[in-house]
Amino acid sequence: MNYQAVRAVFEAPLLSAYNNLTPAVPVYFDNVMNDDADSAEEFVHVNIHFGLTTELALTSNPDNIRGVIVIRTYTPKDRGPARNQTLVDVATTVIQTINATAKPATGVYARTGPIDGPSFSPSFAGTTPDQQSRRAFTPFFISRIEAGFQAQVLS
Amino acid sequence: MATVLSGTSGALYYTPAGTSVTTLAAGAFPATGANITVGSYLGFKVNDPVTLAYPVGATVTNAIPAGAYFVKTYVPATGIMTVSSTAGGSAVTATAAPSGFGAGFASITYTAPAVVGSVREWSFEITRSEIDVTTIGQEAGQYAPFRSYITGFADGSGSATVYTTDDDTNLSSRMIEDVIQATQAGATMKLYIDRIVAAGTVNDTTSRSISVPVILTSASLTVNPDDGQSVEIAFRPSAAPTFDLSKS
Numbered sequence: 241m242n243y244q245a246v247r248a249v250f251e252a253p254l255l256s257a258y259n260n261l262t263p264a265v266p267v268y269f270d271n272v273m274n275d276d277a278d279s280a281e282e283f284v285h286v287n288i289h290f291g292l293t294t295e296l297a298l299t300s301n302p303d304n305i306r307g308v309i310v311i312r313t314y315t316p317k318d319r320g321p322a323r324n325q326t327l328v329d330v331a332t333t334v335i336q337t338i339n340a341t342a343k344p345a346t347g348v349y350a351r352t353g354p355i356d357g358p359s360f361s362p363s364f365a366g367t368t369p370d371q372q373s374r375r376a377f378t379p380f381f382i383s384r385i386e387a388g389f390q391a392q393v394l395s
Numbered sequence: 396m397a398t399v400l401s402g403t404s405g406a407l408y409y410t411p412a413g414t415s416v417t418t419l420a421a422g423a424f425p426a427t428g429a430n431i432t433v434g435s436y437l438g439f440k441v442n443d444p445v446t447l448a449y450p451v452g453a454t455v456t457n458a459i460p461a462g463a464y465f466v467k468t469y470v471p472a473t474g475i476m477t478v479s480s481t482a483g484g485s486a487v488t489a490t491a492a493p494s495g496f497g498a499g500f501a502s503i504t505y506t507a508p509a510v511v512g513s514v515r516e517w518s519f520e521i522t523r524s525e526i527d528v529t530t531i532g533q534e535a536g537q538y539a540p541f542r543s544y545i546t547g548f549a550d551g552s553g554s555a556t557v558y559t560t561d562d563d564t565n566l567s568s569r570m571i572e573d574v575i576q577a578t579q580a581g582a583t584m585k586l587y588i589d590r591i592v593a594a595g596t597v598n599d600t601t602s603r604s605i606s607v608p609v610i611l612t613s614a615s616l617t618v619n620p621d622d623g624q625s626v627e628i629a630f631r632p633s634a635a636p637t638f639d640l641s642k643s
Contacts, residue, residue: 353621
């Protein structure tokens with residue numbers, strides 16, 4: 241098991257992809273402070289959660305790492321979804337690139353399940369809970385995609 | 396207060412198919428060199444632990460001694476095996492052939508069942524056929540007459556589901572191949588319901604298990620992107636099981 245290596249499979253290409261944009265878009269990962277949130281007009285949050293990471297067998301518990309990656313893209317509110325969708329497409333492309341990468345002999349082999357989203361918030365379609373939440377009053381239009389993943393740490 | 400055993404008390408041990416030769420004549424052993432002619436197209440693999448035994452009364456001076464060995468080489472087409480004292484060690488050689496077998500035979504068999512790793516579950520069922528021996532002419536009383544039965548042949552079936560792992564030395568891979576192994580003699584399942592390990596070794600006195608010679612009848616592989624890969628292997632007893640359901 242190597243959680244850090246699995247995390248890096250997703251975080252490294254996401255960071256590169258958003259850094260390569262002009263202008264670069266800040267990316268914040270788990271336990272990284274969003275110091276620029278009040279001043280940056282757009283940024284990306286990436287959360288990785290591990291779920292079941294082993295299989296229960298009779299005499300051993302073989303590794304079988306599963307988890308979920310959640311990517312939220314923040315762009316200014318009231319300017320339409322285009323910019324946000326452009327940014328979230330970067331993350332989708334990164335995930336699909338990971339999925340298209342063949343299994344190596346060593347390292348980490350990761351594949352995601354189907355990508356769910358993007359879903360957008362706050363929603364202005366009627367009396368949805370979003371309008372009543374604190375998020376409705378943030379200055380950001382937020383999209384969210386998520387995908388379950390499986391990873392194998394190869395030795 | 397008694398404690399219900401959980402499934403994790405269990406284990407599956409396996410002796411591979413085609414690893415039991417019990418009819419070796421003296422001529423199968425070398426007068427010089429290391430080549431033992433055990434027979435063609437058996438299931439021996441390099442580094443299999445095997446035990447060589449001679450019949451009572453055999454003369455084995457300067458022959459390959461009886462004892463525990465590892466398969467050094469085995470060529471299925473010729474049926475010639477060499478053995479080593481340690482896994483990967485040099486082949487044990489002889490300067491004389493054994494003799495004095497009389498009506499007996501030497502044997503080379505897989506030393507002991509080995510644990511199959513990553514077994515998700517095993518199941519085993521034993522059944523008896525029933526023979527209807529009802530006779531006619533019974534007088535009806537308060538209740539209708541019952542049919543009469545006696546028991547017939549015993550039978551059984553079992554299966555094991557094993558995760559496929561990146562460890563290619565896993566015996567589960569061997570089990571898959573053994574399904575189509577021409578000679579399955581020697582295939583044995585040791586089904587532990589309660590495996591007790593002491594000092595790194597299974598204590599078969601306190602453990603409880605069912606040992607059964609089997610034929611392997613199918614292997615069903617499941618590969619999909621959602622679940623861990625697994626193989627379901629089906630087997631049937633080829634002889635009566637041995638039950639050791641006592642803790643002492």
